[in-house]
Amino acid sequence: MNALEISNLKKTYASGVEALKGISLSVEEGDFYALLGPNGAGKSTTIGIVSSLVTKSDGNVSIFGTDIDQDFAEAKRKLGVVAQEMNFSPFEKVLDIVVTQSGFYGIPKKVALARAEEVLHKLGLWEKKDLQSRTLSGGLKRRLMIAKSLIHQPRLLILDEPTAGVDIELRRGMWDFIRELNKNGTTVILTTHYLEEAEQLCKNIAIIDKGLIVENTSMKDLLKKLDMQTFILDLETNLDTLPAFDGYIVNQIDPSTLRVALNRDQSLNAFFENLSKLNIQVKSLRNEANRLEELFLQIIKNDHEQ
Amino acid sequence: MSNRTREILWSLRTLTEREIRRYLRIWVQTLVPPAVTMSLYFVIFGSLIGPRIGSMNGFDYIQFMIPGLIMMSVITNSYSNVVSSFFGVKFQRSIEELLVSPMPAFIILLGFIIGGVSRGILVGIVVYLVSLFFYPDFTIHNLPLTLGVLVLTAILFSLMGFINAIFADTFDDISVVPTFVLTPLIYLGGVFYSISILPEIWQKVSLINPMLYVVNTFREGMLGVSDIDVTSALLMQLFFIIILTASCLYLLKTGKGTRQ
Numbered sequence A: 001m002n003a004l005e006i007s008n009l010k011k012t013y014a015s016g017v018e019a020l021k022g023i024s025l026s027v028e029e030g031d032f033y034a035l036l037g038p039n040g041a042g043k044s045t046t047i048g049i050v051s052s053l054v055t056k057s058d059g060n061v062s063i064f065g066t067d068i069d070q071d072f073a074e075a076k077r078k079l080g081v082v083a084q085e086m087n088f089s090p091f092e093k094v095l096d097i098v099v100t101q102s103g104f105y106g107i108p109k110k111v112a113l114a115r116a117e118e119v120l121h122k123l124g125l126w127e128k129k130d131l132q133s134r135t136l137s138g139g140l141k142r143r144l145m146i147a148k149s150l151i152h153q154p155r156l157l158i159l160d161e162p163t164a165g166v167d168i169e170l171r172r173g174m175w176d177f178i179r180e181l182n183k184n185g186t187t188v189i190l191t192t193h194y195l196e197e198a199e200q201l202c203k204n205i206a207i208i209d210k211g212l213i214v215e216n217t218s219m220k221d222l223l224k225k226l227d228m229q230t231f232i233l234d235l236e237t238n239l240d241t242l243p244a245f246d247g248y249i250v251n252q253i254d255p256s257t258l259r260v261a262l263n264r265d266q267s268l269n270a271f272f273e274n275l276s277k278l279n280i281q282v283k284s285l286r287n288e289a290n291r292l293e294e295l296f297l298q299i300i301k302n303d304h305e306q
Numbered sequence B: 001m002s003n004r005t006r007e008i009l010w011s012l013r014t015l016t017e018r019e020i021r022r023y024l025r026i027w028v029q030t031l032v033p034p035a036v037t038m039s040l041y042f043v044i045f046g047s048l049i050g051p052r053i054g055s056m057n058g059f060d061y062i063q064f065m066i067p068g069l070i071m072m073s074v075i076t077n078s079y080s081n082v083v084s085s086f087f088g089v090k091f092q093r094s095i096e097e098l099l100v101s102p103m104p105a106f107i108i109l110l111g112f113i114i115g116g117v118s119r120g121i122l123v124g125i126v127v128y129l130v131s132l133f134f135y136p137d138f139t140i141h142n143l144p145l146t147l148g149v150l151v152l153t154a155i156l157f158s159l160m161g162f163i164n165a166i167f168a169d170t171f172d173d174i175s176v177v178p179t180f181v182l183t184p185l186i187y188l189g190g191v192f193y194s195i196s197i198l199p200e201i202w203q204k205v206s207l208i209n210p211m212l213y214v215v216n217t218f219r220e221g222m223l224g225v226s227d228i229d230v231t232s233a234l235l236m237q238l239f240f241i242i243i244l245t246a247s248c249l250y251l252l253k254t255g256k257g258t259r260q
Ligand SMILES: Nc1ncnc2c1ncn2[C@@H]1O[C@H](COP(=O)(O)OP(=O)(O)OP(=O)(O)O)[C@@H](O)[C@H]1O
Pocket: A013, A014, A015, A017, A018, A019, A037, A038, A039, A040, A041, A042, A043, A044, A045, A046, A084, B260
């Protein structure tokens, strides 16, 4: 059974914005799934519909086989959502927020307290349990959102940019935490702008742009598709003119900087031999951008050209 | 009891407790002001000016005023509790905590209404106790009717506050109705006078003011006098409670003001 099944989902907001133009995707139970896309692509809209914060215009959604039109309450019991924007009272205390949320799921206080203690400990929030939530730092607020979403032990957890604005160290801690959840059987879907994050964590990926799915595949296959890598070379001396490099795509950014794109069959070594022959000394070398980023831009660009 | 029922009851309890805790925690803003304001009314209109007015419908003026002032407090407090609490959770987005949970719409509504009703009744009792301080001889004419009207009124205006909050997008939107609609209607709704003292034309106009019915049924309960027919007024309150409840549920289900 699929953890999440979305078919032909459409959303037009009251303002007339067509945020989703008919997207379909399925996420298998146990999957670690990434939903990627530029700002305004429709990621949060999709998550909003699945969690009942946004009404859909058309299409179907089911969570572990429960159609949200048939029995939304039952679907919601299996779903945990970490929203993109903070959604707790700034004046309530951390522990109260988590226990109240579990109360809304109908979980009695005794059970709720035990679970809250466990999850707050794991997320490093237990010492802060008596603080008003507004006094937490941004990263800890995010973790409070995660704690809140887990209190009813959902089988499917959806995180909408959980690590936005979180520093490297906290982010890695969160990754470990989420990875462990996934290992213990929770299906995880996350959206992110940090492509490295998707690459590190996720097994499968969908790329969404302008309300449509433009790519839906496994992370492995996606990375294989990546055939170009771009490097930036800082040179020891200025080059007045750009020499010809047969078979290589090279351009000059400024007199002492070259940009070279290599495809999968070309080795960096061979290119360096060419440079030596021309007596060009390289001071330093760096990858132009995250590889996934490039691919991402490429896919979206292709999509726009079609 | 089935698991589902237990789950629903627990979620109702959680929401209700939170609503009640909210206004009790800020009791200086919620429970004290009505006591202070009403004391001033009793001093100025009851003790100082009242004796010069003489009697109204056969009662001392202060005695006549007591049911009106209690109703006024119940109405404004029930209304403002629900409108500010529900608008608050919308504004802070913590409404999402309710929406993502399996709580049915009617339980969410019920939780907020119980919050508003309990505050209205609590404030009503506070004002009654204050009035006893100024007029110790006060006796309630018909207790069941008094309590019945108290509860119905608190429910009715809690529901109105809920609808106001649903449609509100800004803080202005939640103060416009209380300031420009509720307060004038209350002042003109027979809190301070019997409409029999008005010229005939204004008596007729007063009859379209819904507050008149609320205040007068309550006065019938407390004193045994009323400007209007009590049975039909009660039925009307019930009718509006049903209509407003249905509207709230419809608005919640369709997501007006709560879902995008
Ligand atoms: N409440 C709303 N009313 C009107 N339009 C909206 C609303 N929410 C989102 N939109 C629009 O719908 C489109 C999709 O927005 P959405 O928030 O789903 O994008 P996203 O992929 O989550 O973007 P981001 O990465 O910036 O979070 C955008 O054009 C956005 O402006």
